Amino acid sequence: MTPRLSVVDLSLGYEGQVFMRGIDLEVGSGEIVAVLGPSGSGKSTLLGEITGVLPVPHGHVLVDGRDVTTAPIQERGVGLLFQEPLLFPHLDVAANIAYGLRRHGWDRRRATARAHELLNWLGLDGYGPRRPDQLSGGQAQRVALARALAPQPAVLGLDEPFSALDADLRRRLAVEVAAVLRESGVAAIHVTHDAEEAQAIADRVIELPSLGSPA
Amino acid sequence: MTLPAWLRWSWVLPAAFLAVFLAYPLATLVRTIASSAGGFAADLVDTSLWQVAGLAVLQALASTLLALLIGLPLANVATRYRYRGRALVQALVTVPFVLPTVVVALAVRSLLGPGMPQGLALVVIAHAYVNLAVVTRIVGSQWAQQTGELELVARTLGASRWRAFVDVTLPGLRPSIITSAAVVFVFSFSSLGIVLLLGDATTRTLESQVLRQVSVLLDFPGAAASAIVQLVVVSLVLLLGAVASRGQSSRRRRPVPLHPLPTLPGPRLAVLGTAAFGSAIVLLPIIALVLASLRGPAGWTLDWWASLGSVDAGTTRLAPPSAALATSLGYAAVTALVAALVGGAAALAILVPGRARVIAVIGMVPLGVSAATLGLGTLLAFGRPPFDLRGTGLLVPVAHALVAVPLVIAVVTPALRGTDPRLAALAATLGARASRAFWTAHGPVLRVAMVASAALAGAVSLGEFGAAAFLARTDSPTVPVQIVRLLGRPGDQSVGVAAALAVVLVVVTLLLVLLIDRWGSTRTSRRSAVAA
Numbered sequence: 172m173t174p175r176l177s178v179v180d181l182s183l184g185y186e187g188q189v190f191m192r193g194i195d196l197e198v199g200s201g202e203i204v205a206v207l208g209p210s211g212s213g214k215s216t217l218l219g220e221i222t223g224v225l226p227v228p229h230g231h232v233l234v235d236g237r238d239v240t241t242a243p244i245q246e247r248g249v250g251l252l253f254q255e256p257l258l259f260p261h262l263d264v265a266a267n268i269a270y271g272l273r274r275h276g277w278d279r280r281r282a283t284a285r286a287h288e289l290l291n292w293l294g295l296d297g298y299g300p301r302r303p304d305q306l307s308g309g310q311a312q313r314v315a316l317a318r319a320l321a322p323q324p325a326v327l328g329l330d331e332p333f334s335a336l337d338a339d340l341r342r343r344l345a346v347e348v349a350a351v352l353r354e355s356g357v358a359a360i361h362v363t364h365d366a367e368e369a370q371a372i373a374d375r376v377i378e379l380p381s382l383g384s385p386a
Numbered sequence: 387m388t389l390p391a392w393l394r395w396s397w398v399l400p401a402a403f404l405a406v407f408l409a410y411p412l413a414t415l416v417r418t419i420a421s422s423a424g425g426f427a428a429d430l431v432d433t434s435l436w437q438v439a440g441l442a443v444l445q446a447l448a449s450t451l452l453a454l455l456i457g458l459p460l461a462n463v464a465t466r467y468r469y470r471g472r473a474l475v476q477a478l479v480t481v482p483f484v485l486p487t488v489v490v491a492l493a494v495r496s497l498l499g500p501g502m503p504q505g506l507a508l509v510v511i512a513h514a515y516v517n518l519a520v521v522t523r524i525v526g527s528q529w530a531q532q533t534g535e536l537e538l539v540a541r542t543l544g545a546s547r548w549r550a551f552v553d554v555t556l557p558g559l560r561p562s563i564i565t566s567a568a569v570v571f572v573f574s575f576s577s578l579g580i581v582l583l584l585g586d587a588t589t590r591t592l593e594s595q596v597l598r599q600v601s602v603l604l605d606f607p608g609a610a611a612s613a614i615v616q617l618v619v620v621s622l623v624l625l626l627g628a629v630a631s632r633g634q635s636s637r638r639r640r641p642v643p644l645h646p647l648p649t650l651p652g653p654r655l656a657v658l659g660t661a662a663f664g665s666a667i668v669l670l671p672i673i674a675l676v677l678a679s680l681r682g683p684a685g686w687t688l689d690w691w692a693s694l695g696s697v698d699a700g701t702t703r704l705a706p707p708s709a710a711l712a713t714s715l716g717y718a719a720v721t722a723l724v725a726a727l728v729g730g731a732a733a734l735a736i737l738v739p740g741r742a743r744v745i746a747v748i749g750m751v752p753l754g755v756s757a758a759t760l761g762l763g764t765l766l767a768f769g770r771p772p773f774d775l776r777g778t779g780l781l782v783p784v785a786h787a788l789v790a791v792p793l794v795i796a797v798v799t800p801a802l803r804g805t806d807p808r809l810a811a812l813a814a815t816l817g818a819r820a821s822r823a824f825w826t827a828h829g830p831v832l833r834v835a836m837v838a839s840a841a842l843a844g845a846v847s848l849g850e851f852g853a854a855a856f857l858a859r860t861d862s863p864t865v866p867v868q869i870v871r872l873l874g875r876p877g878d879q880s881v882g883v884a885a886a887l888a889v890v891l892v893v894v895t896l897l898l899v900l901l902i903d904r905w906g907s908t909r910t911s912r913r914s915a916v917a918a
Binding site for chain 1: 538540541542543546547549553554557558560646649650
């Protein structure tokens with residue numbers, strides 16, 4: 172079966188400087204791969220190149236077998252979940268979740284109905300009309316997850332999405348999110364420096380330095 | 387923190403100054419209207435008044451739109467990207483705002499005048515030029531706080547670059563766009579110097595109408611009616627702007643690092659091209675102004691500069707055009723002193739808990755009163771018995787000080803508030819009395835802020851035209867008044883001499899602003915170095 176995400180002979184670079192070469196990685200449907208490494212090791216660069224935020228100096232990124240190496244961000248089928256929920260402050264919770272569906276051609280009514288279904292799925296029934304600043308940290312991160320998954324991306328990048336939460340909530344939410352990700356069939360790539368968190372939710376843990384060779 | 391007892395009385399000086407020189411003239415204005423009985427009502431329903439008001443609204447809307455169209459992309463490249471020369475672009479964009487409006491008008495006329503007749507288009511272009519800094523600074527400071535992550539999220543959800551800008555960036559900038567639009571609108575709606583020099587018979591503002599009614603038609607009640615209508619419109623727009631821009635986020639004030647230039651050639655060129663375009667827009671009129679001061683009908687010449695010292699080239703028959711410079715510098719010095727004292731005392735009063743908000747609001751009132759209204763009111767109150775101050779030479783600096791006091795308050799208050807309150811407490815624990823402890827904590831900052839704001843007040847006075855047009859004596863005009871008078875006369879010499887005078891004013895104003903900037907930043911960095 173074609174992996175949902177394939178990274179082939181990828182180099183990592185920033186502002187014209189390549190610092191790692193030859194990265195190969197595959198992630199299947201419903202699989203969670205954690206990429207572990209200290210800060211500055213290139214985890215975020217890897218995620219940036221997969222999502223299209225950063226240009227790829229060398230190599231290829233394939234999503235569902237399609238080469239998206241030079242495709243614009245919005246056409247890659249790759250979602251992102253950041254450390255902070257980054258909900259759009261001027262939209263209510265339901266409109267935040269519906270945003271991606273609207274960009275994929277859904278009409279407003281259908282998109283809003285789907286947003287409420289996703290809220291329901293994440294145990295946040297009735298939160299649709301709330302504004303982002305009326306949510307707790309954990310609730311906001313759940314809404315961000317629902318928003319990222321709503322347009323059914325093939326791949327979801329998680330950039331230490333629990334690090335801003337307290338330890339107890341972090342553990343609970345990580346387990347909860349892992350279950351949601353497996354159920355959704357998305358290929359998840361989770362970059363973190365927290366080995367314990369990586370072990371707790373990932374199917375595979377890879378240390379970044381072992382993925383490629385220094386340039 | 388224990389504040390010294392005398393601080394509780396620091397409100398007296400600004401209150402007395404504003405009562406005598408703002409409230410009393412405005413009351414006199416209202417009394418003049420009331421005493422004209424039926425006249426004022428007739429003036430208010432006069433269709434020509436509303437025609438002027440309507441045209442001024444359209445002109446101000448067009449000016450605001452153009453300022454936003456050019457200012458928004460400039461705000462983006464001047465505040466968010468990292469590239470060589472960014473600081474220069476930022477500084478350049480501010481230049482038109484510190485230039486006297488009369489100088490801007492002449493500069494724009496020197497650049498576009500030959501190909502573009504006087505009228506609405508020139509006025510709108512000049513207004514947009516002056517206000518580039520307003521849009522760039524106000525919107526830029528909010529834009530610089532945006533990390534770009536929200537747009538990135540929108541794009542991973544399927545939005546194109548443009549769609550993410552419309553859906554996410556613009557709503558985030560809404561408060562600052564509204565605030566800057568309100569400021570530009572008010573400036574353009576109540577503009578005087580630019581409208582006088584670049585407008586035609588149909589391009590008038592209520593401000594220019596007031597001047598005409600007073601100086602040509604001697605219709606004081608009519609002028610008062612125009613002034614009042616303008617006051618109402620300006621207050622309404624500022625109020626609407628304040629209400630609509632509520633929610634200006636103060637949550638996120640952490641420094642956001644500058645973005646590197648985009649890697650794709652297209653967007654990269656767009657950023658650098660916008661920066662170059664913005665710099666050219668700012669510089670071209672100034673270059674045209676300098677050239678105008680050096681060109682005569684027969685080619686290059688220094689005649690206009692030489693004429694600065696010639697009585698024949700002046701408009702008073704008594705003194706050369708350069709005498710206006712001495713007059714303006716004298717007024718600027720008095721303005722700087724008065725505004726710094728009054729504004730400084732008001733800023734100190736704002737430190738006292740309980741009445742801070744009242745003093746802050748009252749201190750800002752002169753901002754809402756147009757210069758011509760201020761000039762007219764002052765003329766009515768102090769230009770005739772029983773309080774005839776015309777012979778004292780104080781009317782212009784007092785009016786200028788009123789214009790500058792809100793700026794002084796705006797500079798000094800945050801500086802005082804930024805002082806660590808624990809310093810005063812610390813001094814007190816070491817045995818300092820309340821006054822001594824207060825000066826130990828606030829004195830150094832206060833000195834820097836007072837000198838900087840005094841220089842700012844001086845710069846404002848040098849360029850101010852509206853109030854001076856009413857109050858400057860015929861035989862001793864200020865530089866902006868002299869420039870307008872020169873341009874009212876036919877002949878190449880008048881335009882050339884006006885351009886030379888304007889270049890001198892540009893140099894003096896920029897030197898003053900540069901001095902404030904350098905001095906303020908050196909002192910501040912030295913202090914922070916000591917603190918660190």
